[in-house]
Amino acid sequence: QFHMIKYEDLRWSESLGQGSFTRIFKGSKIDIRDGERHVTDVLLKELDANHKNCWESFFEAASLMSQISHKHLLLVYGISVHRSKNVMVQEFIKCGALDLFLKREGSVSVSWKLDVAKQLASALNFLEEKNITHGNICAKNLLLAREGDASQGSSPFIKLSDPGINLAMLGRDVLLDRIPWVAPEVLEAPERLELECDKWSFGATLWELFNGGQAPLQGLDLERKLQFYETYKQLPSSEWTELADLISQCMNYQPAFRPSCRSIIRQLNSLITSDYVILHAAEPLPD
Numbered sequence: 001q002f003h004m005i006k007y008e009d010l011r012w013s014e015s016l017g018q019g020s021f022t023r024i025f026k027g028s029k030i031d032i033r034d035g036e037r038h039v040t041d042v043l044l045k046e047l048d049a050n051h052k053n054c055w056e057s058f059f060e061a062a063s064l065m066s067q068i069s070h071k072h073l074l075l076v077y078g079i080s081v082h083r084s085k086n087v088m089v090q091e092f093i094k095c096g097a098l099d100l101f102l103k104r105e106g107s108v109s110v111s112w113k114l115d116v117a118k119q120l121a122s123a124l125n126f127l128e129e130k131n132i133t134h135g136n137i138c139a140k141n142l143l144l145a146r147e148g149d150a151s152q153g154s155s156p157f158i159k160l161s162d163p164g165i166n167l168a169m170l171g172r173d174v175l176l177d178r179i180p181w182v183a184p185e186v187l188e189a190p191e192r193l194e195l196e197c198d199k200w201s202f203g204a205t206l207w208e209l210f211n212g213g214q215a216p217l218q219g220l221d222l223e224r225k226l227q228f229y230e231t232y233k234q235l236p237s238s239e240w241t242e243l244a245d246l247i248s249q250c251m252n253y254q255p256a257f258r259p260s261c262r263s264i265i266r267q268l269n270s271l272i273t274s275d276y277v278i279l280h281a282a283e284p285l286p287d
């Protein structure tokens with residue numbers, strides 16, 4: 001269920017940072033097709049050698065992404081295994097991860113943010129229809145294929161990245177550190193991921209999107225993060241009440257009470273038409 005890419009057909013160039021258990025590099029892959037040599041820009045995602053035992057889960061996540069195709073899902077070309085290197089070869093997405101972009105860009109318009117939210121909701125709707133749970137929805141895993149002119153509101157284009165190593169493979173501390181993106185019910189049963197988990201994470205990602213890419217509950221230690229769930233807390237709500245409502249609906253501690261993707265999309269559409277958008281055409285630069 002995977003296209004195996006020969007190691008010698010890959011070239012590594014600059015390092016682009018690291019996620020949890022992985023390192024990412026810009027690179028290229030070489031194909032010979034009908035006698036012609038094609039060089040394609042790729043993103044090379046290497047699994048850390050000290051997490052070799054997670055390689056099946058690492059590739060399982062990627063194979064999920066390559067069994068289905070959708071315009072807002074990242075394209076995975078295949079994998080390459082060579083000696084101790086486990087590499088996932090992905091299409092190279094021009095502008096990288098959304099969280100870093102939001103932190104760098106002071107002013108993106110409200111309509112730009114809502115456009116991104118709608119694209120993520122449509123990707124989730126697609127996965128919901130296929131009864132596939134992603135399990136790691138967050139701004140860090142949203143990739144910006146096209147910036148759009150953020151202040152003029154010309155439209156961005158995002159792709160949802162692979163979910164990475166399965167939650168059930170991760171230690172408890174890693175799970176706790178993913179509060180508030182990881183749904184509360186997942187902490188007790190990380191192997192039983194249900195569709196509703198992604199709705200919860202969607203709410204936390206909406207919060208990031210409308211808070212300049214700032215991580216919610218940043219700086220709280222694991223103990224305090226756990227207390228946040230044990231005392232049924234909600235994230236600080238936006239002064240835009242309709243947005244705050246949608247976020248708290250998604251982040252309902254009862255999974256069954258979370259809205260369907262269709263309802264999320266409907267509510268985003270009504271947010272887009274609200275006069276709040278006009279009043280906040282371009283967010284003021286943070287002081």
Ligand SMILES: N#Cc1ccc(Nc2nc(N)cc(-n3ccc(CO)n3)n2)cc1
Pocket residue numbers: 016019024043074090091092093094095096097140141143161162
């Ligand atoms: N400066 C810069 C810069 C960095 C990355 C890209 N491109 C890209 N393409 C992908 N396919 C995936 C990713 N990711 C980034 C974080 C993760 C974690 O999931 N993925 N970045 C483009 C510019």
